[in-house]
Amino acid sequence: MAAESLAHVLPHLFRHEGGYADHPSDPGGATKYGISRTTLAAWRGGAVAKSDVRALTRAEAAAIYRARYWDAVKADDLPAGIDYAVFDAAVNSGPVRAAKWLQAAVRVPQDGIVGPVTLAAAAAADPVRTIADICAIRLAFLRALSTWPAFGRGWSRRVDEVKAESLAMARRAAMAPAAPPDAPPGLPSRPGEAAGQRRAGGILAFIARLLRALLTGRRA
Numbered sequence: 001m002a003a004e005s006l007a008h009v010l011p012h013l014f015r016h017e018g019g020y021a022d023h024p025s026d027p028g029g030a031t032k033y034g035i036s037r038t039t040l041a042a043w044r045g046g047a048v049a050k051s052d053v054r055a056l057t058r059a060e061a062a063a064i065y066r067a068r069y070w071d072a073v074k075a076d077d078l079p080a081g082i083d084y085a086v087f088d089a090a091v092n093s094g095p096v097r098a099a100k101w102l103q104a105a106v107r108v109p110q111d112g113i114v115g116p117v118t119l120a121a122a123a124a125a126d127p128v129r130t131i132a133d134i135c136a137i138r139l140a141f142l143r144a145l146s147t148w149p150a151f152g153r154g155w156s157r158r159v160d161e162v163k164a165e166s167l168a169m170a171r172r173a174a175m176a177p178a179a180p181p182d183a184p185p186g187l188p189s190r191p192g193e194a195a196g197q198r199r200a201g202g203i204l205a206f207i208a209r210l211l212r213a214l215l216t217g218r219r220a
Contacts, residue, residue, distance in 0.1 A: 081170030
């Protein structure tokens with residue numbers, strides 16, 4: 001979860017989406033890196049030609065994916081693995097639909113908006129089950145589309161690969177060592193530091209007594 005996850009999954013996304021294409025069966029028309037001509041026009045705020053789509057850079061595509069898809073489903077705030085499953089679904093089928101699939105998987109009302117209730121449910125959910133449910137709902141939706149005969153094999157492979165990588169991300173996150181809590185102010189933050197501080201304090205106290213004894217003529 002967070003920006004590191006986006007940097008990790010973008011290469012997978014670009015591989016799935018491929019380069020420039022203008023498939024007659026694709027309702028999105030000309031696309032590159034999965035960014036359609038319509039999406040690019042909305043991003044730039046004006047009409048674009050097919051040549052503009054062809055000239056799209058990976059850097060601009062990544063910026064679009066961050067703003068229009070990753071941020072739209074609050075992926076920075078989702079658990080590792082779940083973030084990728086929801087993000088890729090958003091790219092393929094729209095952020096609102098992907099949000100509803102997440103909400104169905106974590107058993108909260110499906111309003112298509114990833115808010116505090118959805119985030120809390122996702123954080124408390126079993127990531128393995130949640131990822132599996134999202135991918136199953138997604139695949140069922142894709143199978144019902146009229147374009148399944150043309151794109152179904154590729155979609156099926158993509159969902160399987162996204163599921164596998166999402167589960168791997170969730171496993172890595174579960175095995176990662178927890179960061180040690182910050183020590184309260186004034187308390188030692190490393191093992192053995194307390195004992196060292198006590199020894200230092202005892203030595204200083206002895207020196208103080210010795211100095212007083214020398215000045216007053218009494219034994220320390």
